[in-house]
Amino acid sequence: MRSAVVLFPGSNRDHDMVKALHSVTGVEPTVVWHQDATIPDVDLIVLPGGFSYGDYLRCGAIAARSPAMLDVARKAKAGVRVLGVCNGFQILTEAGLLPGALMRNAHLRFVCKEVKLEVTNNDTDFTRAYSKGEVIRCPVAHHDGNYFADPETLARLEGEGRVAFRYAEGTNPNGSINDIAGILNETGNVLGMMPHPENLIEALHGGLDGRGLFESVATSVAA
């Protein structure tokens, strides 16, 4: 599986993502600078975590308008799989590739801890290695992860099985509506999530719970 990681000024989880992708797929991802207007032909484009543009204006707002994102939007429309983690999720909502918005955490504090995630829908390219309803461990680290969508959008997301991950066992760290941790676009090829699966990949991380996500994409690509 070929993958690319888009690097923005202020990205800081790009190295973790590159390592995770390499570890699971055995292929080194291409790192693409945000000013590059063309992303190479790959099976998965990843927007990593961090604080692009210092979170100026709104988290992800400036990055969402970069030349690379125009090509991400084109490729997403053509069916290429796109994963946005943390700041990457914020960028995807700001770019209009995912509905809703990520608001300031309800308690106003930065959260950096481990949460429990329920795999709400395992019939997706990003989650098929897990079983439905399985609860996995995953770290979060963010200040603006409080997912918000209007009632109609929310009903559509829930009704169409587009909530991929939910905070489980009372571990919602940010006040996110319906405990939403990760959502898919209409066609299921774009996933945005606040937690960091790339940080539970090796035994040294203390667990392997995040590997399933990358294995799922690799399986879907091979299929």
Next chain:
Amino acid sequence: MKVRVTITLKAGVLDPQGKAIEGALRGLGFAGIDGARQGKIVDLSLAETDPDKARAAVADMCEKLLANTVIENYDIAILG
């Protein structure tokens, strides 16, 4: 031409920063506060001299970048 854009959260969107401000004001003993909402202001200096054209251009800027219309409203004022 100077143009001021005021961006506020839509009614019904939780504003935890506004809530914190409200709580702090109460803590200082200010009575009769029914709510506080926090927004932001962007002041633009434009080469455009026609107010209608300036307003239209800034509305386009708001839609494309300055406001996230999923959660925010914007108001445009020509300052002269």
